[in-house]
Amino acid sequence: MSNDAPVTVVIIDDHPAILSGMEAWYAASRRPVTVVASGGSVKEAWVEPGSSADVVLLDLQLGEEGLAFSSLRRLVDAGRQVVVYSMRDDEKTAVKCLDLGAATFLAKSEGREHLVEATLAAADERPYVPPALAGALGTNARPDRPALSAREENVLIEWFKSESKELVALRLGISVKTVNSYLDRVRIKYANVGREARTKASLVARAVQDGLVEVEDL
């Protein structure tokens, strides 16, 4: 997929105000992003035209049903690229979504700055780590977490705190490009220990191919 190709999205959210806000953000994107379908039910992602969209944007809290982890799992199993976004801004939910094979996780408060980038990255099967997710990965204390270097953890946490890669770079005395590569490496390490899914295969393969990680690092 080339970097300028149009991207199609299906939005699953039951709140009309949020839907229109997202459409506005996508409309402002330099690379065309089209919302081909939207609605308050996961069904939208399984029927045309939503079933052929490049990216599924999934609100984790739909109606009264609780968290939609099982919907996420089925979408991932069907090979879909899912961006989860949620009002729930806690690390457990974020880490669990990554484990299930979501392309990335966004807190709703991060929508304005990160929704378009996260969607494009998912469409290109590139890693993308927004601040809320970075904070969750940086403080993750689960025993099955991948081994991160001190520097990687540091970059994650500073990114979470500042929401600005320029500030992180200034604070740590590195370049913004280096900040990005640390974030990508972490994402790939997580993909590598995660469930068998399209995200895992594509992210790891691409990372090795690009020389972002060595095979023996994983």
Next chain:
Amino acid sequence: MRRGGREGTGARAAESSDGPGFSERLVTRTLERYGVWLRSGVVFLCSALGVLSVDTAQLPLAVSLLLPVLLFCGVRLYSLRNPLPFALLWTLDAAALVLTGLSQLALDGVGVEVMVAAIISISAITFQHEWAARPTTGIALAGLGLAVTALADILSSPGLEVSALVRILIPAGLSRAAFLIVRARARSADRAAAARAASRREAEAAAARRATEREYLATLHDTANATLLTVSHGDGRDWSWLPQRARRDLEALSAVPGFETGSIDLAALLSCVPEGEGPNRVRLTTHIEGPLVLPSGAGLAIFNGVREAVSNVARHAGVREAELRAWMDEGGTVVELSDAGRGFDPASVSPRRRGVSGSIIGRMEAVGGSASVTSQPGGGTRVHWRWHDRARAAWAGDESVERPQNAPAPQSAAVNLIRKQLLFGAQLAALLISLVSQFSLSLHQLTAYQSVYRPGWAQTAAFVGLLVVAVAGAAYLLRGRPIPPMVRWCSLGAVLAVSATCALTLPAERLLGPEDWAFGLIGWYALFLLADLRVRVFAVFLGVHVGLNAVVVLLSASPTAEAAAVLGIATVSNCGFQLSVGVLTRVFHNTAPIAGTAAAREEELRLRERINEDRQKDHKERYRALTATTVPLLVGLGHGVLSPHDEEVRLRCGVEAARMRRLFAEGDSVSDPLLNELRACVEVVEHQGVTVNLAVRGQPGDVPVEVRRELVDPVAVALGRTRSTARLTVVWTSREVCVSVVSADCADGLSAGDTAGPRRSTPDAAVSVARTALGGSVWVEASWTKSTVSGSDPT
């Protein structure tokens, strides 16, 4: 002496006061009085009996020898109330002994011999108590008694009767030992009482500190915090009221907090509640049924609460009228402020807002009263204060001391403790006397006169029986437990059986003679079994015991007058002495409250001293903390040096207001106090129109309050200087907690591209602060590493 942990601190506390504790002083004083009275009584009775037993020819000589002895006792009695020189008393005691010894040489008759033995023996005993505070004198006088007896023995008859000396030596030694035992118990009671008092003092002082702290925070909230917040909001309004208000705030903050003692007329106070100035004025309709006299602490708490509530009407109710009513009812004083304004839902008020919870309710609770606020949206607001007269009684001493409902309890507990220890000591002493007497004198008598008893085995069995009683009792006493009633009464029955056995198996004419080992011993046994009961019980037992022996004597032989006198002297010197010891234990029982009360009074004084000390110290510290921050602002505003129109001044006010809010939140009991304090700061800046995006990661842990202060402060400053939006984050990792704020447009002195830190304010400060500025945004981060050894900082 066992001294561990708490008891050790108690002992120090007791020693730090003036010398011996109250129980010990009580014991020493009581024993001295007891000793003098006992000796005087015995001397009077014995010399009367002695004079009766001598020939009429020797009567003048007897009187001239014994009268001075009685006189000396009188002087000694007089000295109990009116202290006389130590040397004089000492000489009189010695002279009495010598005169008594002389009378044995000068006068004839068995009666005199018994009398002299009884007087010297009792003197050797009582000197140990009379001179308890000067043991050397007591021992020297006892030694003199021995010498006098020995000399009189040698001079009146050839050869020295060693047993007579032993008869003086052993009781005197036992007397000293008994004193030491009882004093040891008294000291232990003093130590325990002191330890208990010390911990109670800590608790009460801490409660008083908390109450003062609450009052201080409420004052701070109503004065400086309200003023600074208003300035920080900074709309272009009329600021003419500000200088006067700032000066008044300063006065309120510099006044030493605490409540003056005495009473106050609340009606007079309420009639001058300020109605506010300018647009904030509230017209008060007052119905006050005065006078309303109540303790000044409570009066001021109501007055200050009403003042805050009135300013709340102006700020929040949306009306300009309120009604203030105050009256007395049967429960106490009631004050009510009501308005017909827009009201609010009390459940929706943030727990970090202090106006109602701190200034009105908390302040009233701190002095022991109660206050409540009832309101509903659209239904007006009613604030209700109540001061109970019951509370007044409990707070009569010092209103700032929080007292439990059952205030006299600690004192009566102390009395019970002292009483228990003293009676326990008396029982132990009686047990010691019983055993030593049994195994020294009595055992000697029993073996020496084995052939006299009919049958011999009965007396031996009686001896063993007593021993069993001693062992059974000791098994309880030595473990510090009371003797159970069952064991007590069985043992007493056994002792009485021994008394009867011994009286019946010894020829009547030998009763109370050198062959009678049991008569004197029985009383000590009974005393050790009964010392903690009423003395009446012991007296009845002694009566039965003496009666039993008297009946045996009267039935089997009709004694001569002289023999009867000898029997009488022996009975008095034995049972009379034992009875007097029984009375003494009762005296301990009855005078324990005196020691308890004296201790309580002294404790009350110490507590008050301590509270005042704490209050002064805390006040100085609090004021010092404000001098660097709030005081210069208020001074500047009060004297027009700083203008509320200046943005920099408004920002400084915002920062100080946020800092104070953090301070108010410090005492909240919440699961994550750090987050709670941060939220308190966030609420202040959000009120000024700043959007704060707060996110937390990781597992919250414990952070000491002083570290929290250092962690939050730089962040509060950055937040306070933010104009539009800020991102506030808390990150907990296993080693570290980090609070960070990124302010999109911070009015800070940092120039773009600067990065500083992490830096500590002092080399050993626990918290390090890092600052980074880029474009318009400023990033301030405070972090604390949990272990004392700060880990390698990867940045």
